[in-house]
Amino acid sequence: MENKIAQSVNEITANNNFAVGNDIVFLPNFELSLTEPFKAKAYTTAELEYCEQFSNSLLRYASTWAAKEAVYKAVKQLEPKALGWKKIEIIREKPAGRPHVILHQHPGSFKISLTISHDGDYIWAIALIEIK
Numbered sequence: 001m002e003n004k005i006a007q008s009v010n011e012i013t014a015n016n017n018f019a020v021g022n023d024i025v026f027l028p029n030f031e032l033s034l035t036e037p038f039k040a041k042a043y044t045t046a047e048l049e050y051c052e053q054f055s056n057s058l059l060r061y062a063s064t065w066a067a068k069e070a071v072y073k074a075v076k077q078l079e080p081k082a083l084g085w086k087k088i089e090i091i092r093e094k095p096a097g098r099p100h101v102i103l104h105q106h107p108g109s110f111k112i113s114l115t116i117s118h119d120g121d122y123i124w125a126i127a128l129i130e131i132k
Contacts (some may be wrong), residue, residue: 017078017130017131018078018128018129018130018131019074019075019077019078019128019129020074020126020127020128020129021069021070021071021072021073021074021075021076021077021126021127021129022070022073022124022125022126022127023065023066023067023069023070023073023124023125024066024122024123024124025062025063025065025066025069025122025123025124026121026122027058027059027062027121027122027123028121030058030061030062030065031058034058034061034062039061041085041086042065042068042085042086043061043064043085043086044086044089046089046091047064047089047090047091050064050091050092050095051064053095054095059118059123062118062123063116063118063123063125064090066116066123066124066125067090067099067101067114067116067125067127068085068088068090069125070114070125070126070127071088071090071101071103071112071114071127071129072085072088073127074112074127074128074129075088075103075106075110075129078110078129078131079106079109081105083103083105084105086104087103087104087105088101088102088103088104089101089102089103089104090114099114099115099116100112100114101114101127108132109131109132110129110130110131110132111129111130111131111132112127112128112129112130113127113128113129114126114127114128
């Protein structure tokens, strides 16, 4: 089994068709930057609506931001064109559900796996992206 995993990793890396991005957010610092102008620049309407439905919207904004940053970092390794924050959309099918990514600038170009975690004042997100 271990050899098959190593072989799969070698095949993917040999083709250079994947990238990983991650981000960590420290809530006390993030709270200082979470202004209305920042929200308007960084979040889509759907993301704003998602975050605002929770009594602790700060955690949701920080989680979504960490996810956007992780996706951005991974995409930039494979596609050097500029990518605006609203071109990366983090959606969930239900409150606190599994996050999914929509890349409005590159629809259908990438297969993306995303996970978000938080513990205390820290939120971490990691994105694995593969060219389709």
